[in-house]
Every structure is written in structure tokens, then in C-alpha cells.
């Protein structure tokens with residue numbers, strides 16, 4: 057085992073850790089970018105946060121009179137930060153916020169529910185349908201452990217939450233994610249999806265490990281028929297070590313989805329030093345399954361809860377940190393410049409709204425919360441990010457100018473302005489560099505002219521969307537971010553909360569309210585004869601799964617797209633083939649805690 | 655702060671004590687709405703308002719922290735620490751309330767506030783009343799009132815007020831059509847996977863006008879499988 061002093065020496069030289077090793081005097085001399093409001097990670101006092109530049113890093117520092125200084129990485133790329141922040145804008149909150157308080161949200165984030173201060177409507181809402189889970193991941197605080205109360209709303213209760221979301225004004229929630237625990241453990245999961253469709257949601261995602269579908273492929277058809285649009289599936293890497301959660305089952309799940317015509321989003325939680333070396337390999341895996349994988353949504357880890365500061369510093373990675381690693385691991389094919397922050401795309405929606413006179417979704421989250429890009433895989437297997445043939449920034453500015461001109465004009469004049477703007481779109485698209493077999497100009501025109509989600513869906517069928525969302529924790533917390541959040545949760549008491557209050561302060565939101573509406577384990581047992589905690593748990597048969605043809609195909613027969621000459625011909629790092637199979641004792645990084653050991 | 659943490663731990667333990675929960679075995683957790691029963695954790699609970707000194711609250715950030723700390727108590731359902739109005743409002747489950755959830759006494763709440771630097775006694779209570787959890791809280795969060803207006807981008811509020819009723823009607827109509835088209839797609843999906851869904855009729859062989867018409871919808875739905883990223 058490595059000696060502690062040696063480890064400390066190495067840390068001192070590690071450039072990734074340098075910004076944490078400075079004195080406060082040094083830090084205070086660094087150029088300030090802006091001020092914000094944050095919380096003390098220890099006592100939750102609202103304190104000022106100073107966002108400053110430290111070389112290439114954007115850092116946040118804060119001082120609590122009782123607990124001293126806290127320094128944390130905010131964004132690991134200064135230029136990118138400055139570029140992204142140009143697109144920040146305020147959206148429209150709720151006309152009918154679920155909670156009206158005397159303080160009017162001044163005590164954010166402790167006035168939550170939605171309060172009248174909140175600046176964005178619900179973009180995607182998580183609805184927890186159970187806290188039971190078939191796995192027992194050591195890092196998860198969300199599922200009910202043995203003997204703990206069970207939270208599992210019934211159909212009527214779920215319907216009530218759905219209707220509440222559809223009644224939001226002026227823009228009703230149109231996309232939900234059914235989540236858990238493991239939502240497929242809910243006995244009425246199919247009916248829940250049907251209900252969601254009945255009340256009018258267009259997008260229904262199911263957040264699952266995929267294991268139930270691997271065990272019972274028929275479920276994929278049933279879910280699709282009921283109205284599930286995409287499976288939102290955890291996938292932390294291509295190797296067993298990086299992805300002990302569902303490495304063995306994912307191939308079977310994808311096979312089932314393929315047959316049922318159901319798409320998946322792979323969701324890697326990115327942790328520095330744990331799976332950050334497999335980001336390129338994950339994208340390559342997704343490209344190999346582009347017929348069924350719609351997107352990869354990377355989630356740089358949110359380090360909620362207490363942990364040793366050294367470990368936190370080592371594991372911390374931010375959106376640009378992950379983006380730079382992707383650039384490195386994809387031979388520069390998916391580069392830093394190819395990404396845009398979520399509010400960038402707000403310009404498109406504003407244009408469509410002004411043109412149509414109908415409310416459209418805002419994309420008004422904080423620029424530091426999320427980023428994304430599209431990559432196309434063309435007929436020649438060439439990987440082309442959207443920015444290589446669309447001048448995204450130019451296009452958005454062009455559209456925004458049109459929106460500004462339309463303000464207060466008559467319908468006819470607006471239409472003329474819009475036509476002129478649409479005509480001008482071509483100059484932002486380089487048709488020669490477009491992916492072979494994709495007519496992007498035509499696609500874009502149909503998005504603008506038909507103004508429906510199907511056009512967007514068609515765009516996604518030709519491409520892989522790469523997304524990033526960095527959920528906050530007490531260290532990175534920024535109230536300017538959370539008050540603009542559009543990823544929400546419903547609570548059974550009728551409130552709606554941002555993801556980053558629900559999960560960062562579970563003691564006063566998530567856990568507290570779910571406990572109020574849960575049933576004690578003994579009572580649950582009485583109400584469900586035959587149920588036992590153990591019976592819920594999944595027992596993995598590694599040998600059997602590894603012998604599955606789908607497994608061997610998925611990991612052994614991969615094309616390394618990045619190694620093809622058309623894509624610069626360098627193999628993607630950590631590209632997995634069967635010969636890289638780990639030894640038995642190396643198979644799992646869970647320390648014996650996950651279900652593959654049960 | 656340490657003292658307050660210890661107190662929270664102690665009060666949370668006390669609030670679950672058997673003698674506070676046991677005498678409520680007959681508690682009926684259901685409410686009924688349009689013939690449907692819903693479980694709610696509380697019915698009549700207690701709201702208490704304290705008049706407090708501004709200097710005890712210090713400022714808005716400290717008030718927010720106190721609000722957070724009050725919410726750490728399992729028996730506190732809602733808390734508002736209003737620095738501007740020098741008032742603390744706590745909705746909590748009093749030991750005398752009838753239900754099976756954790757409970758606290760008013761003296762324990764006073765003790766908690768004192769430990770957290772807010773010097774109050776029972777004499778500072780300006781109001782203490784029954785609070786109907788269902789009527790005053792739950793019913794509101796599920797049926798919130800419209801408190802402001804916002805017209806779509808590029809349209810003035812005046813113009814919007816004029817066209818909004820027609821827009822509402824259009825939206826309702828579009829919702830209905832959406833469901834119909836989904837149902838049509840669903841039927842086609844079953845036919846395409848008849849072995850899975852045990853479909854036995856021969857509709858899929860129908861090459862008639864109706865079938866072709868249906869496919870128009872189906873195509874639309876199939877291409878709508880994309881992934882939703884904040885509405886992208």
C-alpha cells in the first residue's frame with residue numbers, strides 16, 4: 057500500500073489539485089468574475105459566493121463566519137465559462153406557483169415549493185413512484201434500506217401529481233421522468249405510463265437500471281405501447297470495473313429495446329479517478345448502438361453529503377473538465393468548441409414562439425448547469441459534430457434579432473420578418489460539410505415551419521445527442537443556478553421542487569416529505585403478504601450473462617469508430633474487447649456491497 | 655450550533671415516543687375528492703405565530719438558516735421566518751393533535767427557538783390556532799391560484815388577453831387530437847407485434863384508406879421517440 061506521505065507528495069504536484077492548495081491571501085488576489093449567493097456546506101447559512109479565475113479554472117470561494125473558508129471548482133475552463141455566460145437569460149416562472157409565502161422566496165433555497173420567485177417553468181419533472189430498489193448501491197441514499205418506510209404512491213395519487221403538473225401556467229410540464237428507487241418494481245408501472253399519456257405528456261422517460269427489461273424483454277414492448285418515449289439508463293462505463301451496476305445486463309436491455317423500437321439514453325455519472333478515462337469509450341459504445349441509443353447524458357458527479365475533503369477534491373469534475381477529457385479521448389473529433397450551453401437554444405424556441413403566437417418551452421436554466429451537442433454518424437462512418445457545418449452562435453443571434461424586430465408588430469409584419477429570417481438561415485449552414493445523407497437545412501426548416509416535436513425527433517434519429525448536467529452539491533451550490541432550474545420533482549404534498557433543492561437538502565425536502573407519506577416497513581409487509589425486502593433484490597448470475605451472445609456482441613464486436621482513418625485513425629482509449637476481460641477478483645469495484653455479490 | 659444539533663436529535667427522538675403516537679389509533683388518514691380516497695398524513699394540526707426581535711433574527715440569511723433548522727424537526731411541517739415582519743410562523747404537529755405522526759409540545763418549540771438565539775417565551779405567541787392541513791396547504795398546492803400574467807414572446811399583454819380564450823380552446827382541441835393519434839399508433843403497434851400482445855384480428859392486412867390514413871399518425875409518433883433535454 058502506498059505510504060500516506062508519498063500520496064501527499066504526489067497530490068502536491070497534481071495540477072488538477074493545485075487550485076485547492078493555495079492560501080487565502082493568494083486566492084483573494086485572483087481576478088473576480090462575479091458574485092453570487094451560496095450556502096455554507098456545514099450549517100446552511102446563506103453566504104456570498106465569489107466566482108474567480110485561477111488560471112484556466114473558474115473557482116468559487118465562500119466564507120462562513122462559523123465554519124471558515126470553502127474553496128471549490130466551479131468550471132474547469134475560463135474561456136468556455138466566459139463564452140457560455142453570454143447566453144444566460146431569465147425565463148418565465150409560474151403564473152400559478154404551488155406555494156405562496158410571506159417571504160416571496162427571499163429565503164431561497166428554503167422557501168421551495170415552487171415559490172413565486174422561481175424563474176423557469178418545469179422542463180422535465182421527475183415523479184418518484186417507489187423508493188424500493190432491486191439493487192443496493194453503496195453510494196445511493198435514495199432507496200429504502202431494510203426496515204425503512206416504503207414510499208410508493210398508488211395510481212390515484214400519481215394521477216393527482218400528473219394533473220398538477222399539466223395545470224402549470226403558462227407552460228404546462230410536457231416531459232416527465234418516472235423514477236424511483238427502481239420504478240419497474242411498482243406493480244402498476246404500465247398503468248402509470250398510460251396515465252401519463254392520457255393526461256397529455258409528450259415525453260415520458262423511464263429512469264431504470266434496465267435490469268428488469270433484461271430479465272423480461274416483453275416489458276420493453278409493454279412500456280413502449282403504453283407510451284414510454286425513452287429509457288433513461290445509468291451506464292457508467294464500458295468496463296466491469298467502471299460500471300458494476302449494470303454492465304452485464306445493458307446488452308440484453310438494448311437488445312430488448314431494439315426489438316421493441318424503444319430508445320435509450322445512457323447516463324454516466326462521471327467521477328474523476330473512477331471512470332473519467334472511459335468517456336470516449338462510452339460515446340463509441342453509444343455510436344455502435346445508434347439505432348437504439350438516442351443520447352448520452354453525462355452527469356459530472358454531485359458530491360452531496362459529508363466526505364473527506366481530499367477525496368472530494370480528487371473526484372470533483374465539472375462540465376468543461378468532462379468535455380476536455382472527451383476531446384482527448386476522441387482524437388479531438390468532439391472538441392471543446394462543439395459544445396453549447398442549454399440556454400443557447402432558447403433563441404430557437406423564442407423565435408418559434410414569436411412566430412406562432414403560442415407558448416413554447418423556455419430553455420432558461422443557468423448556463424453553468426448544462427451543455428450539449430449533436431454528433432452525426434454519416435454513411436461513411438464519419439463522426440461530425442453539428443458545429444462543423446452549422447454556425448450555431450451566428451444562427452442564434454440571427455434568430456434573436458428577428459424576435460426583437462417582431463416585438464409589438466402586427467401578425468402580417470411578424471410573418472414577413474420571420475420569412476426573411478428563415479431565408480437568411482442558409483448562410484449559417486455549410487452544406488458542403490454536412491453529414492452524407494443528412495439534409496440539415498431541410499430538417500431545420502421543417503422544425504421552424506411545422507413547429508412540432510416530431511421534426512426534432514427526426515433530427516435525433518440521425519444523430520447522437522451528447523448532454524451534460526452538473527447537479528449541484530453544498531460545495532458548488534449557487535442560488536442563481538437553482539432559482540432558474542427547470543429539472544423538477546413533484547412531492548406527494550403537491551409541491552414541485554428543483555432537482556437541486558430536492559436532492560441537496562433531502563433532510564428538509566425529499567426524505568422529510570416522503571417519510572410523511574410512507575408506510576412503515578412492518579405495515580407494508582402486512583399489506584403485501586408474500587413481500588420481503590430480500591425478494592425485491594436482484595441476484596446476478598455473472599457467468600450466465602457473460603455467455604449471452606448479446607453480451608459478447610455488445611462488448612466484443614464493437615467498431616472503434618475513432619480508429620477508422622476517416623476519424624483520424626487513433627483507437628479510442630479504454631475501448632473494450634473480450635481480451636480485456638478482467639480477472640474474477642477485479643470484476644467489481646463495489647467492495648462487496650452490490651447485488652452481484654449477494 | 656452544536657447545542658442546536660443535539661437538541662434537534664433529542665426532539666426528533668422524543669417526537670416519535672410511543673405515548674405521543676399511541677392514543678391515536680383511530681386516526682382516519684383518508685380524505686375524499688370526487689369519490690376518490692387519498693391518504694394524507696395530517697388533518698387538523700397547529701399553527702403558532704411568534705413576535706420576535708429583529709436583532710435575534712440578525713438578517714435574512716440567518717432567518718433562512720433558522721427556517722431550515724426548524725424544518726429539520728420531524729414534527730414541523732412548515733416554517734416561515736419573516737425577518738422583515740419580525741415574525742416566525744410554525745405549522746407543527748402538536749402533542750395534542752390526533753394523528754400517528756411525530757409530535758412536539760409548544761414548550762419544546764420555545765426551547766428550540768431559544769437555543770437558536772431567538773429569545774421568546776409563551777408570552778410572545780401572537781396567535782395559536784388549528785391549522786387544517788388539507789384545506790390550507792394540500793388543497794392549495796394541488797390547485798394553486800394564478801397570481802400574475804405573462805404573454806408569449808413577441809405579443810403584448812393586451813393583445814394576448816384578447817386572443818387567450820381562443821388559444822385555450824385550440825389547445826384543448828389539440829390535446830384531444832393528440833390522444834386520438836396516440837391511440838391509433840398504439841393499435842398499430844399492437845398489430846405489428848401481434849405475437850407479444852396476442853392480437854388475433856386481421857386489421858393489419860387492411861390496405862384500405864383508413865389504414866393508410868392511420869399510418870400518417872404512426873409515422874409521426876415513431877419519429878417522436880427522441881430524447882428530451884430541457885425541452886430540446
Ligand code: SF4
Nearest residue numbers: 164167168170171174
Ligand atoms: S429554488 Fe426556486 S422555488 Fe425554491 S426557493 Fe428558490 S426560487 Fe423558490
Ligand code: SF4
Nearest residue numbers: 425526527541555556
Ligand atoms: S437540476 Fe441543478 S444543475 Fe440541473 S438545471 Fe436544475 S439547478 Fe441546474
